[in-house]
Amino acid sequence: MAYKISTEILIIVLNNVQSSRSTQDLYSSLLVNRIWCKFTIPLLWELTLGQEYYTEHELRKKALCIRTYISCMDTQVRNLLIQNKFDLSSSPPQAIFDYPSFTHKFIINNLVYFVSIYSQQIVSPDQENSNSDDADEEIVTTESRILFHEICKLIINRCTFLDCFKLVRVPKCFLKNIYLRYGDLIGSILNLPGAPKVFKKLESFTSTIRRNLNLTEPLYESLKLICDNILSMDLSLNSDPQIESLEKLIIVQKWLENLSIAGNFYRLPNSLFWAIISRKETLKSLRLDLVDFSNFKGKLASIGQFISLQELYIKHCYRLHNSDCLFLASSFTQLNSFHYFHSRHIDSYPREFIIEILQTANIRSFSFDCGEEFDADELLCQITKNVPESLEIIEIRMDYNDPWIFSADSLRIFLEGWCCKGGGNKPRILRIKRSLKLNDFMPPLNLVTISSEHFKVIEEYGIRFDME
Structure with a gap:
């Protein structure tokens, strides 16, 4: 006797099958029956532009989605493509599903890759008017830009919302093939009439382009007028105008939980730090990379407590030994994990900053490095x-490039103090995480910095020891 699965249960099952890395199981779901197919298609096409692709084979395979998008275009747009020498024989009109409407996660780089790859297959240059390879290439790249803009318009007009929008660096070879600059990428999306409605529900925003100073400023300016419910932001900063726009974008977010900022050795203004502090009641994870704290003034006002912050990542940051930073460190009262990444280019180790955090919060997990130029003992x-x-x-x-060495005696003192805290009944884990060897001629790192004496001390205190 056959049993029917309710629609609600089927949707739950398929949502648990989908993965940001693999869609193979979802493709299998298509073949069960028409009902399964009907509910699987939206999930697959939500991932098409929102999935991370890591190999050229994956990109070329997924680039076939362009022919389906073309099938969803109206007659006027299809005629425009035909006039610009596109061969649409593999993209018949009137697609079975409204595929663009399923787009909710948009990694704009994916569209660049797909159009760049696919347009080279379907553009048919007029051989009589093209007497060189350069002429053919110019036609391909110019018409690819038209296709890119039309697909952007199609998605914005058909989808009801975007909850994830990501813009990262595109390899030059793809930009050359599609004849686009980053400014075109942004303009194609946010300048469309339907963009404000579509971006209103944005929850995740990533912009990690580093060398286009005048690009992301208008993007931030537009988003701060549209979005106030972003939960996660991953950003790379380059210029003063961009930072000013970012400050406003951060401040207007009501429920910002995860914030990652790469300062790229840029001296961030004090106002940006206070914009971050303004979200102290909602932030759960904060990552600061290549940030210079020289301009931070923590004594100007009461910082208060980051009452929700669970994870803090400080990587290659400058001037943390500044006394003002101690006011910031003392505000992280609810931390569960703290990760400090040092840089050999930083001339001082922020011991006071780290110790202030250890004294302030009930941290469960702590990771750090040191370097041979400092006294690790x-x-x-x-x-x-x-x-x-x-x-x-x-x-x-x-x-390997900057190993640090501590004695077995120092390790014994360290473990003695650690294990005595809390009565010595809690499980303890000491993990040594090594960087990968650059070649086979380099000796294993544990033989360089960790000796048999260290292992004896670890065994003596009954510490669980892991080495990655």
């Missing part, structure tokens, strides 16, 4: 005096 002893009772996992990172 002294650092371990200082941390031992301030390790919180809640600390269960410590990760020490080693780098």
Whole structure:
């Protein structure tokens, strides 16, 4: 006897089958019956432009989605493509589903890749008017730009909302093939009439382009007028006008939970730090990379507490030894994990900043590195005096280019102080995380910095030891 699955249960099943990395199981779901196919198609086409692709084979395979988008275009747009020498024989009109309407996650780079690849297959240059390979290439790239703009318009006109929008660096070879600049990428989306409605529900925004100073400023300016419910932002900064726009974009977000900023060695203005502080009640994860804290003034006003912040990543940041930064460190009272990544180019190790965080929060997981130019033995002893009772996992990172060495005696002092906290009954994990070898001639890192004496100390205190 056959049993029918309710629509609600089927949707739950298919939502749990989908993956941001693989769609194979969803493709299998298409073949079950017409009902399964009907509910699987929207999930597959939501991932088409929202999935990360890592190989050229994946890109070429997924580029076939362009012919389906063309099939969804109206007669006027199809005639425009035909006039511009596109061969549409593989894209008959009137698609079975309204595929563009299923787009809710838009990695704009994917569309660049797909159009760049597919347009080279369907553009038919007029051989009588093209006497060289350069002429053919110019036709392909120019007409590819038309196709890109028309697909952007199609998606914005048909989809009801976007909850994820991502713009990252596109390899020059693809930009050359499609004859586009980054300004065209942005303009194609946000200048369309339906863009404000579509972007209103945006929840995740990524813009990690580093060398286009005048590109993302208008993007931030537009988004701050449209979006106020973004939950996650991953951003790379380059210029003063861009940063000013970003400050406003951060401040207007009501429920911002995850924020990642790459400052690219840029001295961020004090106003941006206070824009971040203004979200202290909602932020759950904060990552600051290549940020210069020289301009931060924490003494100007009461910072308060980041009451929701669980994870803090500080990577290759400058001037953390600034006394004002201690006011910031003391505000992270609810941290569960803290990760500090040092840079060999930074002339001072921010011991006070790190210790202030250890003293302030009940951290469960702490990872850090040091470098051979600093006294690692002294650092371990200082941390031992301030390790919180809640600390269960410590990760020490080693780098081949900048290894750091600590003695077995210092490790014993460290483990003695750590294990005595909290009565010594909690499980403890010490993890050594090594960078990969550049070649086979390099010795294993544990033989360079970790000796048998270190392992004896670890075994003596019954610490669970992992090495990655």
